[in-house]
Amino acid sequence: MAPDLNKVRNELPAALDAAYLNTGSYGPLSRAAAAAIEEANNQQLNGGRLNFSVGEANQATASALRSSFARVLGCADDEVALTHHTTDGMNIATWGVQYSPGDEIVTNSWEHPGGLLPVYAVARRFHLVVRVVPLSLDDDEDAIVDKFDRAIGPRTKLVSVTHVSWKTGVILPIERLAALVHAHGGLIAVDGAQSGGAMRLDMEALNADFYAIPGQKWLCGPEGIGALYVNRIRLGELLQTYVGYPSLRSGDAFDETGIFLPPAGAKRYEVGTTYRPAIAGMFNGLQWLEQLGLDWVFERTQTITRQMRAALAAIPSVRIVDTPTHAGLTSFTIDGVAPDAAVESLAQAGVLIRSVPDPTLLRVSSHFFNDESDIQRLSSAIRELG
Numbered sequence: 282m283a284p285d286l287n288k289v290r291n292e293l294p295a296a297l298d299a300a301y302l303n304t305g306s307y308g309p310l311s312r313a314a315a316a317a318i319e320e321a322n323n324q325q326l327n328g329g330r331l332n333f334s335v336g337e338a339n340q341a342t343a344s345a346l347r348s349s350f351a352r353v354l355g356c357a358d359d360e361v362a363l364t365h366h367t368t369d370g371m372n373i374a375t376w377g378v379q380y381s382p383g384d385e386i387v388t389n390s391w392e393h394p395g396g397l398l399p400v401y402a403v404a405r406r407f408h409l410v411v412r413v414v415p416l417s418l419d420d421d422e423d424a425i426v427d428k429f430d431r432a433i434g435p436r437t438k439l440v441s442v443t444h445v446s447w448k449t450g451v452i453l454p455i456e457r458l459a460a461l462v463h464a465h466g467g468l469i470a471v472d473g474a475q476s477g478g479a480m481r482l483d484m485e486a487l488n489a490d491f492y493a494i495p496g497q498k499w500l501c502g503p504e505g506i507g508a509l510y511v512n513r514i515r516l517g518e519l520l521q522t523y524v525g526y527p528s529l530r531s532g533d534a535f536d537e538t539g540i541f542l543p544p545a546g547a548k549r550y551e552v553g554t555t556y557r558p559a560i561a562g563m564f565n566g567l568q569w570l571e572q573l574g575l576d577w578v579f580e581r582t583q584t585i586t587r588q589m590r591a592a593l594a595a596i597p598s599v600r601i602v603d604t605p606t607h608a609g610l611t612s613f614t615i616d617g618v619a620p621d622a623a624v625e626s627l628a629q630a631g632v633l634i635r636s637v638p639d640p641t642l643l644r645v646s647s648h649f650f651n652d653e654s655d656i657q658r659l660s661s662a663i664r665e666l667g
């Protein structure tokens with residue numbers, strides 16, 4: 282039986298007062314996540330952080346969290362490394378590929394800085410060529426694939442691309458792009474900031490090599506925690522750029538000659554001490570989402586986003602970017618109203634959305650907890666703008 286939406290909404294207090302339509306920036310924190318954060322903080326404050334059993338319990342929660350993230354990503358548990366956010370995962374993937382001067386990285390004009398800046402940084406460090414595929418609003422899937430096909434070649438070491446565009450909300454054809462770059466022996470790193478928790482993912486079907494997601498957006502978890510998928514067959518190829526105690530097979534798995542042994546899986550990309558309340562909060566938050574049912578979450582996001590698009594399309598002053606595919610993002614403009622001014626006026630009416638740059642658009646996020654009243658509040662606030 283489908284969960285009761287009112288009860289679900291009650292578990293996300295920040296989504297009750299406002300029409301919370303900006304999950305693509307930050308999702309509302311779930312009570313489940315917040316309760317575990319508080320408990321972990323209290324434990325640290327009152328019980329201390331050095332107690333052996335606390336340490337053991339923390340390892341167990343971290344391991345269970347990798348498994349929870351694996352179910353969100355659609356991959357095996359040992360293909361998941363815990364990170365701090367999407368950008369962390371994109372950096373680990375982008376820096377870990379082995380480059381020679383003159384090698385190429387292919388990206389596109391719509392990437393978020395979280396994926397793009399690591400590309401520019403490695404290009405500068407290793408003397409690489411960056412090919413930026415120019416995307417435009419009217420590109421269909423075939424046009425996108427054709428453009429990438431023209432940019433990818435024998436020197437392409439990495440394609441760095443987002444799964445769901447943070448600007449238009451379109452789902453990029455990762456399987457087809459992966460096939461293109463794999464044909465040349467290159468790899469693909471996918472920015473999953475707008476897809477992780479917003480749509481069903483299956484790493485094997487996507488054929489991605491690396492895939493980074495955050496906790497704080499569509500998974501309604503805390504800040505400071507995320508996950509990186511590393512395809513098992515790429516573990517040998519993706520170097521460990523950052524290493525520390527957690528990157529070892531066991532605490533003594535190194536010697537004075539500089540040899541150290543990583544664990545068999547993606548945990549080797551984890552480094553140093555992580556904020557334990559974030560691990561506990563994310564784990565509890567994901568358990569709550571799984572109790573609701575991840576399939577229900579994804580189906581409901583599709584349904585409410587379709588309704589959102591229909592409601593926006595019915596407003597005469599709205600020009601919607603009608604992408605053929607979507608997860609939870611919808612972009613549009615309002616005739617005669619500057620996007621930033623619209624964001625501000627809507628916020629005053631208790632409707633939380635944002636604008637995005639190049640092309641300048643308004644962007645709404647609709648997620649499983651949003652309901653018809655949120656759509657209605659958005660529609661009336663827009664109609665009042667003119």
Ligand SMILES: Cc1ncc(COP(=O)(O)O)c(C=O)c1O
Nearest residue numbers: 366367368393395447472474495
């Ligand atoms: C597509 C995309 N990539 C990366 C990021 C950065 O995410 P994080 O803060 O999790 O690194 C965002 C966040 O807004 C995004 O939309």
